[in-house]
Amino acid sequence: MMKLRPFVLASVLAATATAGSASATDYSVLRKDDRMHAELLSASIAYLIDENCPTLRLRKLRLLNKAFSLRKHAVSLGFTTKEVMAYVDSKAEQDRFRAIAEPMLAKRGATAGDEESYCAIGREEMEKGTFAGSLLTKR
Structure with missing residues (x-):
């Protein structure tokens, strides 16, 4: 089973964050923030498309720029x-x-299993110029 990392942001942020144990921080502000929610959800959609469509891929440099901006x-x-x-x-946020x-x-x-169904959505996102579409490109 594919592990979804919203935004694949964790790997990007890992380069700038120090390792440590998770804190008991209240993340309700991040969960309720419109920009955080919209961009993480859009990136999750782009990630799922990337994982299921062989003709589209994530634009890693663009993803990196968006990740730093969102951070x-x-x-x-x-x-x-x-x-x-x-x-x-x-894991809870990834599952959410x-x-x-x-x-x-x-x-x-x-x-599931129909690659073209994901590809069609990805191409539509790209044509519309959505946030998710901006994270995708042809392979």
């Missing part, structure tokens, strides 16, 4: 880089975003 936004909300990393790397993204894709016609 800066989270820091402006009062969180440390370490806290942001813990939030993004949280998967539980939102998968039904959204299914509602749009994505079917």
Whole structure:
């Protein structure tokens, strides 16, 4: 089973965060922040498309730029880089975003095992210029 890392941001932030144990930080502010939610959800959708469509892939440099911008936004909300990393790397948050993204894709016609169904959604996202589409490119 594929492990969804919302935004694949954890690997990006790992380069700038120090290792440490997770804190008992209240992440409700991040969960309720419109930008955080929208961008992490869109990145989760792009990640699922990348994993299921052989003709599209994530644009890693663009993802890196978006990740740093989103981290800066989270820091402006009062969180440390370490806290942001813990939030993004949280299994509970990954599961939460998967539980939102998968039904959204299914509602749009994505079917497990049907690569073209994911590719069609990815191409549509790219054509519309959405956040998720901006993270994808042709292989």
